[in-house]
Amino acid sequence: MSRRIVFILIFVLSLLGCRQKPDFVEDRQGLLSPAERDRLVRVHGTLLGELDIHLKLVVLDASPDDLDALAAEIFAEQGVGRKTGAARGVLILVDPAGRQVRMEVG
Numbered sequence: 001m002s003r004r005i006v007f008i009l010i011f012v013l014s015l016l017g018c019r020q021k022p023d024f025v026e027d028r029q030g031l032l033s034p035a036e037r038d039r040l041v042r043v044h045g046t047l048l049g050e051l052d053i054h055l056k057l058v059v060l061d062a063s064p065d066d067l068d069a070l071a072a073e074i075f076a077e078q079g080v081g082r083k084t085g086a087a088r089g090v091l092i093l094v095d096p097a098g099r100q101v102r103m104e105v106g
Contacts, residue, residue, distance in 0.1 A: 024054075028061040029096060054083040056091045063098035071104040081106045 024044045025037050032040070040057060047053040056078060064070040071093045074080075081089020091104040 024056050026056070026058045029059050031059050031096060048083060052084045052086060052088055054081050054089040056080045056089070057094070058091065059094045059096065063095050063100075067093065067095055067098070067100055067102050071102045075104040075106060080104070 025032065025040055027037065044055045044057075047055050056074075058074060060070075071091060074093065075089070075091045078091075080091045081087045083089075087106060089106045091102075093102040093104065095101070
């Protein structure tokens with residue numbers, strides 16, 4: 001099931017195109033192949049370059065007690081959105097073990 005979440009995420013993001021290569025993927029569980037990771041990084045470049053949206057993807061290695069609180073904490077600590085002119089950021093937090101995905105938007 002966790003690979004299915006990753007593939008859906010890749011598909012959705014790939015619809016937006018690709019270009020640049022900033023580092024924004026934090027795969028703590030090692031689910032992404034190098035090709036999948038590269039594809040996501042290129043998509044992030046397009047989002048940042050063309051739409052001024054800073055995207056951060058975090059794949060957790062263990063389920064947290066409170067996924068919502070962790071998402072808010074990561075969003076603030078890592079400054080998601082600070083790379084844009086209008087503080088536009090999206091954090092996608094994937095919890096494969098708990099079969100959950102959380103999006104934090106700012």
